[in-house]
Amino acid sequence: MGSFFFVFFFIISFLNSYPFSVSGASFSEFIYPNFTASHFSFVDNNGAFLFSRNGTFKASIYNPETQETNFYLCVIHVESNTIIWSANRDSPITSSGEMDLTMAGISVTDSDGDFKWSTPQLQATVLALTLTDMGNLVLLDQSNGSLWESFHYPTDTILIGQRLLIGANLSSAVSGSNLSTGDYRFVVTGSDALLQWHQQKYWQLSMDTKAYINLNYVVDYMAINETGLYLFGRNGSVVVILLNLSTTSFRIAKLGISGQFSVSSFSSGKWVQEFVGPIDGCxxxxxxxxxxxxxxxxxxxxxxxxxxxxxxxxxxxxxxxxxxxxxxxxxxxxxxxxxxxxxxxxxxxxxxxxxxxxxxxxxxxxxxxxxxxxxxxxxxxxxxxxxxxxxxxxxxxxxxxxxxxxxxxxxxxxxxxVGPTTDSNGGNGDSKSFPTAAIVLLPFTGIFLLAALGFLWWKRWKFNESEERKLGHQNSFDSDDLDDFRIPGLPQKYNYKELELATESFKTQIGAGGFGAVYKGTLPDKTVVAVKKITNPSNQGKKEFCTEIAVIGNIHHVNLVKLRGFCAHGRQRFLVYEYMDRGSLDRPLFGNGPALEWQERFDIALGTARGLAYLHGGCEHKIIHCDVKPENILLHDHFQAKISDFGLSKLLTPEQSSLFTTMRGTRGYLAPEWLTNSAISEKTDVYSFGMVLLELVRGRKNCSIRSNSHTSNEINSGGANNSSSSVIGLFYFPLFALEMHEQGRYLELADPRLEGRVSNKEVEKLVRIALCCVHEEPALRPSMATVVGMLEGGLPLPQPRVESLIFLRFYGRRFTEASMVDEENRRSDDQLMLYQEENGTRSSIVTTGSDTCFSFMSSQQISGPR
Structure with missing residues (x-):
């Protein structure tokens, strides 16, 4: 009997592992690794190779609207034949393209082996693929735990039992037959759910008159169930927005190709639309x-x-x-x-x-x-x-x-x-005929002129090359690199030996950041410079590198650090900047030295705003900094602010640039639009500037540790406390600033080290501007040019929109949760130290709880998956 079961098990395993032997035979609920499916091999079932146990859903290699070219790996509602999820929506395959299930996950390739889509790298090997009765496609591990779920990667539809988390979005399809990502987005934010088109908002759920709204909590996720549509907070324990609908057993929420968001139920063989927004088609x-x-x-x-x-x-x-x-x-x-x-x-x-x-x-x-x-x-x-x-x-x-x-x-x-236009026939609108002689002679004239211009250009190039050799400029690059291109506006080129000598073999490091380390150097003319060595530069050639440098080098403003020159040595890239003798803003602002006076802080804020306004609209090429923070605001004599590291993102590899984005997230200057994966605009810099402005007001990091005693140690950047103060939790200053703004208690927000040397009106001005800069919606934030006008006094102060600042409560709650973890770790460490002291075994190094909130606020928590 035992041998019979062994043979039976062997046969089943063999059938699952051999793709051609299962051709045309669909499965129910589970399939196992070493399985291959294509539309062609399952054509009798319209490409379906897996059904849910109740038969409500199927997984299929499917061609919408029966067109012949685009096939997708889809999950489909069987009775209505409606696609509710697709894997390779932006990379369709042909009818003979394949879906492969291996122990590493799912992959989709075309008939020629061209890779189209796959699940991300998994934490364990795959035991099986299942399609649940709710329509969720799930990869299971050896313990039947979930490794990957389609519910976590929504396309344009969500189902009952599925959550659309804050920061996640639905994207419309291009058409019924083309599932590629369209231009419309449905986004869940900390206070609402909204529709966007090219970052322009055109509808939000709270606008609907039938919606119940509770603004006392922050949204965690959206879900639909048998009774309606919900935006939940506090991990599902409270309702922030509710849209009551009739009771039904099956419904979906979908962002349609037209740009409308709808909720529909399926009953008696047809879809019934229960809700749509916006109602007004215009x-x-x-x-x-x-x-x-x-x-x-x-x-x-x-x-x-x-x-x-x-x-x-x-x-x-x-x-x-x-x-x-x-x-x-x-x-x-x-x-x-x-x-x-x-x-x-x-x-x-x-x-x-x-x-x-x-x-x-x-x-x-x-x-x-x-x-x-x-x-x-x-x-x-x-x-x-x-x-x-x-x-x-x-x-x-x-x-x-x-x-x-x-x-x-x-x-x-x-x-x-305004200029010449063309008529419908492609002409210039002039009905007069063109002379025949001109038609014959013009081409020959053009050829002659081109030849003459080419000869003159060659002669000029040879002359310039000869002159550069005489002046010794040919050695600016390495000897094996010919300077065979000329780019207008290119700053001075240094060779590696010059920089090595100036920095004494890169002896004195004065800073480090996302782009690389910075070294102090002295040129032969005694000019002190800062030499930045770019870490992991991109694979662009030297000509492309020089083109980017020419753009940066041509940007001149009193509040921007001047780029003096550059060096390209093999794969290494160096930038030479003017030296800023007072270092970066974080040192005097968060350090233990003398506190910055209020006028110094205001001047720094105004100088930084002017520099950003110039980058956004004053120079020939608009530049978005993308990393405005105190470490990138350098100070010259008399605390003149100068912005550094602008325009450098193209000089990094994509991997390094992505890492740099993560670093920004953990530092607390990351704008909320990163949550929605929206394109970054200059309003992202405005948000970061607003966060810096709040730090200028308080004199410490926006995320810090709060203690029982208000000592100078509490106010420093690290949040370290002396022996007389005890930690009572993490402190998120932007939320506190919002609360004090609502109560009109601005003076409580000022740096205690100023000891009354600042007025309530002065603090109110910066706090109100800062809160407007950190509005959740980018369109509500002022431009940097407007910020400059408000700081200078030429424009009236705005009133922050509290409804667009509710997301700060979400961040504040995360910090509160982190402080609970921190307190538990601290108590455990105290108990360990006491035990070691009592037993005479205390080691010289004892692991303690984190001293900053950033250990708990990961980039994934703040910015979501990238």
Whole structure:
């Protein structure tokens, strides 16, 4: 009998391990490693190779809408034939492409072996793949524990039993047959759930009149169940937002290809839509495509599309509108004289304006126009005459809305390029015929001119090369590297021997950061410099490296550290900066020396703001710093602030750049948009600046240890305490600043070391600006140019929007939880020390609890998976 079971087990194992022997035979609930499936091999089941035990869901190599080219590994609701998850949505395969299950996980490859998708590296080997009755595709380990789940990687749909965590998002598909990631995002934040299009918000769940809202808690995740849609806080114990729906046994929440978020239930063989947002079709960014005019239909919910005055239809079916005889900007090399603005008609608004703060306010129209003209990303403006508010439309243009509720003084302008235009036949609009002689002679004239210009260029190049040899400049690179290219604006080139001599073989290290170590050096002319050795430089060639250096070297501002030169030695890269004798801001701000006076702190804040404003809009190439923190703010004589390490991200390998991002996350300056995996903008720097501003106010890190006694030791950066004070928990200063702002108790936020040498009004100014800078929504944050105006006093102080600062409570709670862990570790260590003392076995080194909160706030907790 025993031998029979052994033979039976061997046969089953063999069938599971041999892919061709199971062709066409679908499985229920489980499959095991060394399994291969393709649409072709399971064509009788429409590509389905695995069913859930109750038969509600199936896993399939599937081609949506039966098109012949794009096949995806999908989980499908069987009865409705609805895709609820897809693996390789951005990398489709052909009908003979394969899904392979091995002990290392799942992989998807095309018929030619081209890799398309796989599960991430797992912590253990795979025992089986199962499809649960809830529609979750799960890899199991030897103990039946979960190694990987499709529920943790949602695409455009979530199901009952699935959680959409804070920071996670749903992404729309391009079309019903093309599952590639579209332009719409549904994002869960610490206070709401919202819809975005190219980082522009156009709807949020709390807007719905049927939603129950409790703003006293921070959102942890969103879920749907048999009774409704929920945003839960405190690990599911409290409801932050609730949308009650009718009771049903099966429903899904989905971000559709149209940009609408909907909740639907399946009953009696059909889908019933229970909720949709936004209801108004004109509120969807592309309802009438680019610059189409959307108006509500008098007979249906479908929007009616036309073109604004001065625009014409791009095609017969109104797939967007184009300006008459003009073209849209942005064009990088167009002259400012070529820029003009087309005025939209009255009663028009833009979908994102109700979610946005003005880029600047209290200005006249010409200032608003100049702000857009100097920013290539700006495609249009809306200007409110009564308040002088200037709204900027950036990156992408959607539809405009015809509304009866728009204020009369709100006027839209679209940025266009004035110049020659083409007619429908591709001509230049001139009906006169072109002379035949010109058609014959022009090509020969052009060839002759090109040949002449080429000869002159060659002669000039040879002359310059000869002159450089005479001057000794040819040795700027290594001897084996010919200087066969010229880049305008390139700063001075040093060779490795020069830098080695200047730094005494890199003897004195004065700093280190995400880009590498910094050494002090002295040039032959006695100029003191700081030499930065870039760690793990990118694989770009020297010409590309020099191009980036030329961009950085051409940036000159009193509040930016000057790049004096560079060196490329083999794979090594060095940057030579002016030397800042007072070091970085973190030393005097968080150190044990004399406290910075309030005026010094204010001057540092204003100088830093001016430097960032210049990077964002004053130089030829907009630069986003991405790592604004005290360590990157250097101080010169009289505490003049200068920003360092700007524009260097392209000089790192992708791996090093990713690591650098993680380092920013643990330091507390990471903006919330990293949670949503949104593209980074200059508003990310604004958030980081706001966090630095709070640290300038308090004189210590925003995350620090709080003790019973308010000693100078408590206030330092590390949060170390003297023997007379005891740790009572971790302290998250931005949340405390918000609470004191709500109570108007600003003076309690000031650095105690100032001992009354600062007024309540002075602290209020910086705190209110800082809180506006750290708004959760990037669009609500002011620009750095606006921040400069507020600091200088030319612009009025804004009122922070408390509803966009609720996420600080989430961060504060995380720190509280971390402090509990810290206190438990400290007590355990105290007990260990007492035991060792009583038994005479106390070692010279005793492991203690963490002395900073960053041990508990990992980058994954703050920024989520990257």
């Amino acid at each position: 509120q969807i960014p592309t309802s009438c495509h680019k610059m189409g005019l959307c108006s509500a239909s008098s007979t249906s919910n479908a929007p009616e599309c036309s073109c604004p005055s001065g625009f014409h239809s791009a095609s017969q079916n109104i797939s967007g509108c184009l300006p008459n005889n003009l073209s849209f900007l942005c064009q990088l090399h167009s002259n400012s004289s070529d820029i003009s603005y087309m005025k939209l008609g009255s009663g028009m608004e833009y979908f994102s304006l109700i979610f946005s703060q003005p880029e600047i306010y209290g200005v006249n129209y010409s200032v608003c126009q100049d702000l857009c003209s100097g920013n290539c990303a700006c495609l249009g403006i809306f200007y409110e005459n009564s308040s002088g508010s200037c709204y900027v439309l950036e990156n992408e243009l959607g539809s405009v809305i015809l509304s009866n509720t728009v204020e009369d003084d709100l006027q839209g302008y679209i940025k266009v390029l």
